[in-house]
Amino acid sequence: MTPPHPRGASSHRQAWLFRAIRIAFVCLFLAWFASFYRSGFGFTYVLLFTQRSADLRVHAMHDIPVYVHPGGGYDGQYYAQLAVDPLLRDPSIDTALDSPPFRARRILFSWTAWLLGLGRPFWVVQAYCVQNVLFWAAFAIWLRRRLATNTVEDLLVWVACLFTPGMLDSTRMALIDGPSALVLAMGVEAIERGRPWLGSIVLGIAGLARETNLLAGVSILPRRLALRTLLIAMGAGLLVVLPTLLWLDYLRSIYRSLVTQSLDQLTMPFVAYQEAWHRLFRVARRTGFISVRALPWFAFVGVTAQALYVVALHRWRSAWWRVGVAFAGLMLIMKGEIWLGAYLRVLLPLTLAFNLSLPRDRSFWPLFVVGNLGLATSVQLIASAF
Amino acid sequence: MGCSRASQPAACCVDLLTELSRAEVRPINRPPGAVQVVVASHGGDARRSLSVRVPSRIIFHVRIPQGATLASALAVEAGADSPSTLGVAFRVGISDGRTYEQLLDRTVLAGDSPAWQAVELDLKRYAGWQWSLFYRPSSLAWEIVLNAYPTAPTSPDSLRALWATPQINGAGR
Numbered sequence: 001m002t003p004p005h006p007r008g009a010s011s012h013r014q015a016w017l018f019r020a021i022r023i024a025f026v027c028l029f030l031a032w033f034a035s036f037y038r039s040g041f042g043f044t045y046v047l048l049f050t051q052r053s054a055d056l057r058v059h060a061m062h063d064i065p066v067y068v069h070p071g072g073g074y075d076g077q078y079y080a081q082l083a084v085d086p087l088l089r090d091p092s093i094d095t096a097l098d099s100p101p102f103r104a105r106r107i108l109f110s111w112t113a114w115l116l117g118l119g120r121p122f123w124v125v126q127a128y129c130v131q132n133v134l135f136w137a138a139f140a141i142w143l144r145r146r147l148a149t150n151t152v153e154d155l156l157v158w159v160a161c162l163f164t165p166g167m168l169d170s171t172r173m174a175l176i177d178g179p180s181a182l183v184l185a186m187g188v189e190a191i192e193r194g195r196p197w198l199g200s201i202v203l204g205i206a207g208l209a210r211e212t213n214l215l216a217g218v219s220i221l222p223r224r225l226a227l228r229t230l231l232i233a234m235g236a237g238l239l240v241v242l243p244t245l246l247w248l249d250y251l252r253s254i255y256r257s258l259v260t261q262s263l264d265q266l267t268m269p270f271v272a273y274q275e276a277w278h279r280l281f282r283v284a285r286r287t288g289f290i291s292v293r294a295l296p297w298f299a300f301v302g303v304t305a306q307a308l309y310v311v312a313l314h315r316w317r318s319a320w321w322r323v324g325v326a327f328a329g330l331m332l333i334m335k336g337e338i339w340l341g342a343y344l345r346v347l348l349p350l351t352l353a354f355n356l357s358l359p360r361d362r363s364f365w366p367l368f369v370v371g372n373l374g375l376a377t378s379v380q381l382i383a384s385a386f
Numbered sequence: 387m388g389c390s391r392a393s394q395p396a397a398c399c400v401d402l403l404t405e406l407s408r409a410e411v412r413p414i415n416r417p418p419g420a421v422q423v424v425v426a427s428h429g430g431d432a433r434r435s436l437s438v439r440v441p442s443r444i445i446f447h448v449r450i451p452q453g454a455t456l457a458s459a460l461a462v463e464a465g466a467d468s469p470s471t472l473g474v475a476f477r478v479g480i481s482d483g484r485t486y487e488q489l490l491d492r493t494v495l496a497g498d499s500p501a502w503q504a505v506e507l508d509l510k511r512y513a514g515w516q517w518s519l520f521y522r523p524s525s526l527a528w529e530i531v532l533n534a535y536p537t538a539p540t541s542p543d544s545l546r547a548l549w550a551t552p553q554i555n556g557a558g559r
Contacts, residue, residue, distance in 0.1 A: 091484050249519055252518060252520070252521055253522070254485060256487055258487065
């Protein structure tokens, strides 16, 4: 029997080390999410129900105990209610939701929760609460396959994508952005691998999660101009928008002209961005840049660096580059309200495009650090839960 | 300007004046004569009209014919001592019992020129074939909602809103 090769043993040990680190991060995430469990209410804590919303909730949820927050609520409470009535047949949903047509346009993860809960309201609500974790786990596996080597750089990119504050916010408030980023990523990857039809179908499904995901349709644009590639791109583009158009048509049969409610989320380029910059910078400067209150400014700088880097790359042939540029463009025209916090979730595809495009040379380190300054917010989010 | 009890209804697909007896009227508790069909003269032009105290809401349950429009003319009747800036906000909406869409929001002041203000509202989206896989408006029972609100607090007897010959015209049912 020959002794194992020393270098083989070393790389084996290294593989185990990286695996152990990844498992530790997954455990950290699960432990963090477990801190949202409330006896008697399960994980409904993450829905952020207010008393008013709890009183007005859709009929099918009346007997389901939900944790009520004394302060302000957030959007998860509405998507969870859509999940128990995913075709909006019960008119009580119209008074239960803040903006029924707007919420209903983002129906995908209400449907997945309904399927996971087998249509039983109690289970559907529980499924909705935890599905962010399930999608996060799937995302971790997908990223692991994409970042296959056992290097510190790949490990850091893996951690940065999974623990970016947008992803954590999506999980702790039962929102749609984290799962939606996974579906988008799978669609873009299929296109990258030369499967435009499959990718378009997946991106079409992603469009049912968030209308902004339709921007990822730029990934099907042809790499070079030719009649055949243009025709494929046009057909694939139709597949991307078709599910959204069909669903909008269904919603129109209920809400008619109100179906486009709250679509006015855009403004003139740089207007809201610049306001956000000044607002966050003022707060950070007042605290000497060393307070928790300065973290949003660092996250903002990080996202800005991501956009600048992605645009500067100029890699038309890369599907992820095109998606990154599209979301960098969106960043410049988003309305002021989105800059109050939601931008880290809305721009998750940009964060992904940035991290997946990072070079593996000496420039990796400064780029990684500056682009992922938002991870400081993530550390604070996790620490505050324990 | 003068008023008298109404006589013959005008010919139309759906004459809302003749539908009034089947309509829901708000407020529920209202004095006699709060809502009545009259012939009102405005600027020398006499028309059969729905004369209502404000605020009021009248909900007509109707089947809307294809290619329909809702036509009426608006005016206000104010007491002699009412300021010219007092008026009525006329609002027309349509509902299927679930979604309410506002079709008209117009204010007519007591001091405006004494002429009927004609309105014609497109109802084509609420009947007939539509570019949709799911939206079948002809299968829905629609509610046409006529709202009238005072533009400022006022005595209920000093202000009335007039809806002249409100009717839904169309190519057919």
